[in-house]
Amino acid sequence: MKKNRIFTMALGSVYPHYITKAEKKGRTREDVDTIICWLTGxxxxxxxxxxxNRTDFExxxxEAPQLHPxxxxxxxxxCGYRVEEIEDPLMQKIRYLDKLIDELARGKAMEKILRK
Incomplete structure (x- = not known):
């Protein structure tokens, strides 16, 4: 079975796009980092x-210490899919991250993004 292309993409190649998306809406690199660290541990x-090191998403x-509880x-x-219904565990984790970055870019409060 062929791997989805996003699985082999380097986080380092997508990360600048996360930053740009956040900064366009007045958010910061630190906000993006906080979200990624919260999600992955x-x-x-x-x-x-x-x-x-250009580690791929897979x-x-x-290697993530632990997804947040x-x-x-x-x-x-x-991306047109309900994140909670995505069956592939890796794709779901990637989409969780995308969803959190989208919420940041839409101006949602950090406490709500981090599900406090």
Whole structure:
């Protein structure tokens, strides 16, 4: 079975787009980093190591210390699919991240994005 192209994409190639999307709406790189660290359990140093080393999404999520326990509270549409109904576990994790970045860019409060 052929892997989805996004699985082999480097986080470092997508990360600048996350930053740009956030900054266009007055949010910061630190906000993006906070979201990614919250979701994956990485600390900032480990996150930036993966970005610099151009780790692919599959490896990035496989090596993630632990998805946040509130990840199941992330719901809604992303790329035309309900994120909570995506069957492939890796694709779901990637779409969770996309959904959180979208919420950030839409101006949602950080406490709500982080499901506090």
């Amino acid at each position: 990485y600390d900032l140093e480990a996150l930036h190591t993966h970005i610099t 490896t990035f999520f496989e 509130n990840v199941t509270k992330i719901t809604g549409l992303i």
